[in-house]
Amino acid sequence: MRNPELTRSANPATNRRMGHGSNFRHRALLALPLMGALATAGCISVNAPDKPIVIELNINIKQEVVYRLAQDANATIESNPDIF
Amino acid sequence: MDGVTLRTETMTKVSMRQSFAALAVVGLTLGTLTAPAAAQNRDPAYSAARAAGQVGEKMDGYLGYVTPAAPALRAVVEDINIKRKAVYADKAQANKATVEEYALTSGCLLIAQTKPGEKYQAPDGSWQTRGNGPPLRDSRCP
Numbered sequence: 001m002r003n004p005e006l007t008r009s010a011n012p013a014t015n016r017r018m019g020h021g022s023n024f025r026h027r028a029l030l031a032l033p034l035m036g037a038l039a040t041a042g043c044i045s046v047n048a049p050d051k052p053i054v055i056e057l058n059i060n061i062k063q064e065v066v067y068r069l070a071q072d073a074n075a076t077i078e079s080n081p082d083i084f
Numbered sequence: 085m086d087g088v089t090l091r092t093e094t095m096t097k098v099s100m101r102q103s104f105a106a107l108a109v110v111g112l113t114l115g116t117l118t119a120p121a122a123a124q125n126r127d128p129a130y131s132a133a134r135a136a137g138q139v140g141e142k143m144d145g146y147l148g149y150v151t152p153a154a155p156a157l158r159a160v161v162e163d164i165n166i167k168r169k170a171v172y173a174d175k176a177q178a179n180k181a182t183v184e185e186y187a188l189t190s191g192c193l194l195i196a197q198t199k200p201g202e203k204y205q206a207p208d209g210s211w212q213t214r215g216n217g218p219p220l221r222d223s224r225c226p
Contacts, residue, residue: 061185063224069181069189070226076175082124083167
């Protein structure tokens, strides 16, 4: 009669430890690009707030609006020669 | 009797002509008096700075400094820009537009109205000197 029970039951314990160690290393590797992304994001936000906010706002103005207002704006300029 | 009536007729004609002339003179003086009040001209400091290329017309409808300005000139220009903004805001509301929209439209027209030698802002943000040809303007300008 053979006993199906494994001999040297200490083996799985060492295996588990190895597995645990590699898993931890994997997690560390996965976290690296995330940390890198955080670092570069920080760099960009330092460079961004410079000045051309006004020009960015003006991009939203459409040509048809400009055409609609042109005649009135011209009359306004003509009637206020001290400030134009 | 005939001679008398003729004389009175000529008299009235002359007096009428005189009164017309007087009216015309009054009208002329009134015209010359009211014209400068209605159309006040530019501040001399602003005119000089504009002609010298120290200040120029920006795309956004306001004046900008091409070269670093002295505090006195800066005060004049800021005052004009504040007044411009007030006018833009008033007219924008009347036309159901935003202040920025009305100001940009005015900027288009003001850049077009610059005289040769004056400074204006090109679409890339650089300062340009107006030549004899058309200025470099935003593609949305009329």
